[in-house]
Amino acid sequence: MSAITVLLVDDHLVVRSGLKALLGTQPDIEVVAEASSGEEALTAVEEHSPAVVVMDLAMGTGMDGIEAIRKLRERNRRQAVLVFTTYDSDADIVRAVDAGAMGYLLKDAAPEEIFAAVRGAVQGKSVMSAPVASRLFQQLRNPDEVLTPREAELLSLLTEGLSNRELGQRLFISEATVKTHLAHIYAKLGVETRAAAIATAIRREGMR
Amino acid sequence: MSAITVLLVDDHLVVRSGLKALLGTQPDIEVVAEASSGEEALTAVEEHSPAVVVMDLAMGTGMDGIEAIRKLRERNRRQAVLVFTTYDSDADIVRAVDAGAMGYLLKDAAPEEIFAAVRGAVQGKSVMSAPVASRLFQQLRNPDEVLTPREAELLSLLTEGLSNRELGQRLFISEATVKTHLAHIYAKLGVETRAAAIATAIRREGMR
DNA sequence: GGCCGGATCAGCCAAAAGGCTGAGAGACCA
């Protein structure tokens, strides 16, 4: 039986070669190509038809990882894609899964975990790192922590550094209403100050 | 003549093995040890006395890279340390250089650049990636806008959402001093509130 | 029709943050 063919996509050469070395230790896995951007990934898939694409979400320039996943899946709905990235941001996880990723691994994952994810991906299995999974579970268990559209709008403006007065003016609501919304947002995010809310929002949702 | 001995410090296994593979292609460079945390790095240096320590700043748990550099340099002022990290944040650069780093490389650096930095470090030369260098130049042109190491440290903690009291406790200074530093930071960043400072810092510095 | 969640607003009070001035200690440099 032939080995599982893999395409690596990451804009960092050292990460690619590290992952290649790691996967190379497995006789049933073979890295057949590498790409350093979303664009390159698309052409590399055309050329090599890898069984699995292992992709970083953060690409320095051009198309980002999410967009690349979406395009890959548009062209071939059977294409297995694994996300292999540094940060476990709620927003990124949701967006990646939505775009069609089969699994979501963090870069500090154990080698065995990575091997298992690659093998699982070709069988259509979904594999994700424990921290990622726990985040998703928490979202499912606690729908109370989901922001309403208006709250999300406020939070987004909050991360631009606006004061309550400015928020009110921008949204055509009174300062009192702003404060009410903020109180709800703080409760849902589990913080007590606007500074912590901003920090949490940016780190958790990938806002910037 | 013997090879340049190197200790790799990064909490991501794939990055370590990638870097090791890359450096292994050079006959005059030898990776003699690896560490996945600041604590491990300290003991590994004791044991192997590497000529150069190549270190990521962002360590998942425990001592961060900056702290590790400081401790290494306290024990041996001749220890060459190269920072090898993902983001070119102003604050991190200033703090790393202040802590005693000899060079500052980004993870997407070209292999030749990395080799040159390692070779330069043992001779006491300072090497940095082009984007990092340009940031420093810009700072030199506008010295009024350059944060002092202490201010950068505060700003970094600020982006974690801490209150003035918490900042004081964390840094072992009074709340009054915290407020003084913050006032200076706001002036240099051109903002008026901590929320805006956090937003600016994160967007401008790539902090997270 | 009644219930509920989301969005809107008000008032009151305590805590936190910010603006301002002034000042001492230590390092570094000309």
Add this chain to the structure above:
DNA sequence: TGGTCTCTCAGCCTTTTGGCTGATCCGGCC
């Protein structure tokens, strides 16, 4: 030696923010 920079701290005052309670309005939904 004197000047400059950084870090440290204090007091005073105003503005902003956050916690709490209670209230109205509207659109879906059973």
